Amino acid sequence: MTTAGVTTEPTATDPTATDAVPAGGSEAERLRRWRLVLGEGGGADGTGVELTGRDLAMDRTLEAVYGEAPGLGRRAGQGGSAPKLARWLGDIRTYFPSSVVQVMQRDAIDRLGFDTLLAEPEMLEAVEGDVHLVGALMSLGRAIPEASKQTARLVVRKVVDELEKRLASRTRATLTGALDRSAKVRRPRHQDIDWNRTIRANLHNYLPEHNTIVPERLIGYGRAGRSVKKDVILCIDQSGSMAASVVYASVFGAVLASMRSISTRLVVFDTNVVDLTDDLDDPVDVLFGVQLGGGTDINRALAYCQSQITRPAETVVVLISDLYEGGIRNEMLKRVAAMKSAGVQFVTLLALSDEGAPSYDREHAAALAELGAPAFACTPDLFPDIMAAAIEKRPLPVPEP
The missing domain is CATH 3.40.50.410 (von Willebrand factor, type A domain)
Incomplete structure (x- = not known):
């Protein structure tokens, strides 16, 4: 089926998800979405829907990777594949949200062997950066030509900066x-006492008649610079x-x-x-x-x-x-x-x-x-x-x- 590599479960970001039709949506709209899911083969004729315009273009971007006869060229070394891939990368960014674009890029690399094409600057400028793309560039290593290394570093830099900002x-x-909690001291100053740990360590010293705990052992944080x-x-x-x-x-x-x-x-x-x-x-x-x-x-x-x-x-x-x-x-x-x-x-x-x-x-x-x-x-x-x-x-x- 066309979307063999993209989840066919309804999701908020999947433009072909059948359950994305609002309540009361027409049967024609549901059939249209099923047609996008099924593609040209796999019983698509059963929907009775003919795709045109934007829907047809979207279907072709999916067919290029997930169809029975992918249309981008099978071998990454074929010169004719590069322009097709460049257009395809632009198309998927037009029709799908970023999260779906990343999945489709990864599937194109895994299923069609386009990893070496990522060594070309124009390809790198078109892709949506994520952790898996960085992994693909790492696997290329020294195979990345000098002319593309700077672009590759920019792609990796953007992904790394986003991860660092998040984490x-x-x-x-x-x-x-x-680190502060691990630097315990035996005779802490009053302001350095870790009262939660001190209470737990002295529960056996509870005096019910006074409704209190006698803290024989004090546990404290290490002071700044002492850890x-x-x-x-x-x-x-x-x-x-x-x-x-x-x-x-x-x-x-x-x-x-x-x-x-x-x-x-x-x-x-x-x-x-x-x-x-x-x-x-x-x-x-x-x-x-x-x-x-x-x-x-x-x-x-x-x-x-x-x-x-x-x-x-x-x-x-x-x-x-x-x-x-x-x-x-x-x-x-x-x-x-x-x-x-x-x-x-x-x-x-x-x-x-x-x-x-x-x-x-x-x-x-x-x-x-x-x-x-x-x-x-x-x-x-x-x-x-x-x-x-x-x-x-x-x-x-x-x-x-």
Whole structure:
């Protein structure tokens, strides 16, 4: 069917959704929308509707990607495909809202192999930027010609800036609070007392005859400037399936690096390990330093991270990987166990993205859970809470599966 790659469930942004017809809408309008959903094949004749004008143009943009014989050309290397794709990119922005445009662009790249055409400046200027497009550009890497690199960076910069604007404020606020709470002092000044924790710690000293609690033990916040600096190591799998996670992790890495109370290290790996910490001030530089694809050697990456730990009790290691290990499994698990025994807070994220449940190695995930390092997918909006819990050494707020 024409919309095989676009949801046919009625939504507010889907212009072909059948339930989008207002109450009392005509039967002809409903048939028209079904005709757009069904396309030229798949029993479309059963509607008895012939599309014209704008509807016909909209149908052709859908047919170009989702039809039985896509009309943009099958191979990305064909010179004749570029003008058609340029026109198509313009058309979909005319007929569909931004959220749908992003889905259709991603489907065109996945279904028709147009990723290499994104190396052309005119293509990049026409596309709607999102996390998946950045992932496609990352996968091209050095294949992007010099003439297109500046345009590619502008596209990536716009997406990264939008993500940072969305995520930075809450991340800094959440982690600043966690750092303050983790810097407890035994003899706090009156204004520094954490009364909630103090009351909980002294409930056994409740005197019913006086209806009060005797606070034998005071728990306080650390005063400004006294909190112990935390070391955070983000260890990111750069295999092709982890593209969205790499994008979000790079943005979060830059946010963490901007906080004076956190020392952040960013490590990416496949079968090799690359330390991109020096690029953390600009996540765009980080992303263009990533080479998606290749094998996976988690053990080797963790060995490097372990070598960088100087203060285990003040260190949080965040492994972001689908856990399909190509290295030495037992050594990997031993390294995790050793780090945890030394006092390192170890977090395993199967994905850091807004996608659904990721594909991952369930055996390795179960083994890590037995070591006290549960593996789970995490949305970007939940990441600050995960990091706050790790910094405070609280149980992680693991999402429901």
